Amino acid sequence: MASAPYGKKMDCAATMTDREVIDFCRNGYLMLPEVVPNEINEQVVDYLERHDSTYEPTPIVGESFFVDGVLMNPQAAGAVRSLLGRDFTLPLIISNHRGPLPFDKPQNWHRDGGTIYTPALEYLQVFYYPEECTEDMGPTVVLPGSHFMRNKAPMMAHLGSIRGTVSTAAPAGTIFLTVYGIWHRRSRAPSGPRGKSAYRNLLKYNYWRTKPPVRDWVRQDDIDFNTIDFNPPAGVFEQFQGALAAARMFTWLCGIENEYEKRGGQNWPIALTVRDGVNQEGAPRSLANA
């Protein structure tokens, strides 16, 4: 058997635009609904049923249908390429959050172990539903913008429902990319199995960056970076702190973090009501109006 391409460096076309990269920085996740074709989804479910029903079916990386159809799926890999640059690496470990159906209790709110808070995006945590996951099959729920909300997992575990959360319930073949530290949990699953499997399968794996960040995704030169909103959408943040962190991550991704000034107060990017093409105080040189 040919050895599996664990950690292999890959490249492909970047698919995300500036606005999409900014939205990823604001939200901490990106949904790509139904990007994997059904014949691949079926092969994956079959593999998870018949070959490896463990919580770490990592050897699936040795299957070309999985590498070509899922890991290097053009939309998913195009998003990974946009955010991690060329020569990103393929995963070393594949987890399966294989939840029995039905399942009564939601998981505790948490950020995954090992989270550090940083504007750097050195890796992505990516999830894939090979079968449809409906609301009553216990989809993962995320809190948009929470990748910048500093909290310890034991200090969030007791929380119940939180305002502004988003369900990832989605059709088969959906992939979603996350910043590792985003708050999330599996929700309760009142329904019995719907698909082929008696479980809700959810694969999870990481891609890593190998190159310094540069703004080499799809540029949109019509953007005025002085008036674009970096605030995360949910309303649970201390005013402007989410926007400051998202903008800092965006400048890091552009490779211009040295131009990011956090002088406090009405410094870029929070003063978005500036008029007539004026640059905000502290707007990064490379993004400012000439």
Ligand SMILES: O=C(O)CCC(=O)C(=O)O
């Ligand atoms: O199963 C899920 O939906 C999420 C699982 C999870 O977040 C975890 O186990 O770390």
Ligand SMILES: [Fe+2]
């Ligand atoms: Fe988790």
